[in-house]
Amino acid sequence: MAKPMFARRLSKELKDLAMNAPAGVNIIDANDFKVWKLGLAGAPGTLYDGEKFQLEFNFGPNYPLESPQVLFVGDNIPVHPHIYSNGHICLDVLYNHWSPVQTVASICLSLQSMLSSCTSKEPPPDNATYVKTARANPKHTAWAFHDDTV
Amino acid sequence: MTVTPVPVPTDAPIPTAATTTTGAAPVTAGAVANPVGAVPTSGAQGQETQLTDEQILTQMQAIKDEEANAHPLVDHSVDLLELAQEYENGSEAFKRKIQNLSDTHDRMRRSRGDGNCFYRAFAFAWFERVMLAIKSKPELHVNAVRTIKETKDLLLAAQFELLAFEDFYQVTLETVQNLVHFTSEELLTAFQNDEVSNSIVMHFRLVASAFLKTHQDDYAPFLEFGQTMDEFCSMHVEAMGRESEEMMLIALTKATHVSIEVAYLSGNQAADEVNFLPFLPDTAPYMPPLVLLYRPGHYDILYRKSHCLDGVI
Numbered sequence: 001m002a003k004p005m006f007a008r009r010l011s012k013e014l015k016d017l018a019m020n021a022p023a024g025v026n027i028i029d030a031n032d033f034k035v036w037k038l039g040l041a042g043a044p045g046t047l048y049d050g051e052k053f054q055l056e057f058n059f060g061p062n063y064p065l066e067s068p069q070v071l072f073v074g075d076n077i078p079v080h081p082h083i084y085s086n087g088h089i090c091l092d093v094l095y096n097h098w099s100p101v102q103t104v105a106s107i108c109l110s111l112q113s114m115l116s117s118c119t120s121k122e123p124p125p126d127n128a129t130y131v132k133t134a135r136a137n138p139k140h141t142a143w144a145f146h147d148d149t150v
Numbered sequence: 151m152t153v154t155p156v157p158v159p160t161d162a163p164i165p166t167a168a169t170t171t172t173g174a175a176p177v178t179a180g181a182v183a184n185p186v187g188a189v190p191t192s193g194a195q196g197q198e199t200q201l202t203d204e205q206i207l208t209q210m211q212a213i214k215d216e217e218a219n220a221h222p223l224v225d226h227s228v229d230l231l232e233l234a235q236e237y238e239n240g241s242e243a244f245k246r247k248i249q250n251l252s253d254t255h256d257r258m259r260r261s262r263g264d265g266n267c268f269y270r271a272f273a274f275a276w277f278e279r280v281m282l283a284i285k286s287k288p289e290l291h292v293n294a295v296r297t298i299k300e301t302k303d304l305l306l307a308a309q310f311e312l313l314a315f316e317d318f319y320q321v322t323l324e325t326v327q328n329l330v331h332f333t334s335e336e337l338l339t340a341f342q343n344d345e346v347s348n349s350i351v352m353h354f355r356l357v358a359s360a361f362l363k364t365h366q367d368d369y370a371p372f373l374e375f376g377q378t379m380d381e382f383c384s385m386h387v388e389a390m391g392r393e394s395e396e397m398m399l400i401a402l403t404k405a406t407h408v409s410i411e412v413a414y415l416s417g418n419q420a421a422d423e424v425n426f427l428p429f430l431p432d433t434a435p436y437m438p439p440l441v442l443l444y445r446p447g448h449y450d451i452l453y454r455k456s457h458c459l460d461g462v463i
Contacts (some may be wrong), residue, residue, distance in 0.1 A: 065390055
């Protein structure tokens with residue numbers, strides 16, 4: 001086991017993404033196994049049709065046993081009830097429901113379906129307070145989730 | 151599952167439990183035990199200093215290291231009667247039961263109480279059994295290697311992505327193959343190594359999950375109303391640190407054809423004897439059951455006295 005697990009896993013994921021990335025997902029920058037930047041396009045026929053977003057993945061040495069840090073970055077952050085204007089995303093699989101069976105590609109798909117099912121482009125109700133007090137790393141937030149149909 | 155954020159970072163001060171002891175690292179204690187427990191601080195109001203994310207990570211790592219030194223993932227085995235000392239000033243029922251248990255069992259081995267204790271105890275107990283019998287009963291090793299190889303097909307049948315599970319599978323398979331030349335000390339070292347040990351735990355979690363998913367008709371009736379097997383597995387089986395219930399024990403037993411007996415050590419005053427609950431595979435067991443000791447919320451490994459073992463090792 002010459003390569004540490006996160007490197008082995010990420011090199012496989014990178015190869016897979018390069019060859020069969022999900023529709024609307026493209027690699028912008030993945031030159032190391034620490035930080036990746038991916039492009040995510042709003043799906044046709046949804047409120048985000050035609051919009052382009054950027055996602056940043058930060059991987060720790062315990063990936064994939066521990067979740068990566070995932071946020072929207074750049075100048076176009078999706079306006080969505082589960083996405084804060086600082087790019088933080090309220091999605092359970094990124095935090096307490098993380099499982100190593102998730103991959104970068106599967107997270108992109110989850111985020112795309114979260115955008116696609118949105119019926120009204122509104123920021124989270126507590127956006128202003130959250131953005132003022134949150135840390136840079138969304139994993140240091142005490143996320144609380146409850147089911148919703150939004 | 152879709153989720154809505156409930157208002158999150160508040161101006162509430164850090165939980166007191168974490169601040170009292172050292173006064174240094176407010177955020178970490180909860181964060182290590184449970185990722186949801188991390189509480190963001192609200193800017194530096196008064197005495198609380200705002201830590202950088204970098205500092206938080208360093209402190210979290212320090213706490214993990216300390217925990218690792220105090221409680222290895224899997225510990226050396228100890229005399230069962232050492233367990234009784236834990237209850238010296240405690241429950242008479244526990245002491246009596248341990249005393250009775252010691253008629254047929256002489257040693258125990260602790261598995262760290264990190265929510266993965268069942269899977270880790272199961273894997274270690276099984277692999278150790280195989281390793282100790284490598285000369286006398288080499289067929290146990292042949293069976294174990296074949297069984298682990300079969301789990302790959304089970305995981306694929308349950309629609310797990312090869313890319314997402316093959317590293318855990320590979321580490322597990324290599325560990326089993328290495329049992330041919332492992333010493334007891336080497337096996338313990340492997341299980342005390344984070345990457346190896348957690349990969350094996352993860353693999354067995356996925357095996358249990360895959361078994362439940364491919365046998366939904368049998369097990370879905372046991373789920374809470376409205377919950378699907380996929381939801382149950384992703385929340386309770388596939389995520390590290392989630393404690394196991396009987397359904398996971400049944401699933402793992404059947405998927406690996408390894409039987410388990412769980413000794414339930416409860417504080418129930420009415421009984422003097424420890425209750426044993428067997429978990430049997432569908433096929434005829436080819437070796438005596440692994441024995442686990444259950445105390446409310448936690449599993450460790452028990453060792454049955456050799457004359458009670460049908461001479462397997």
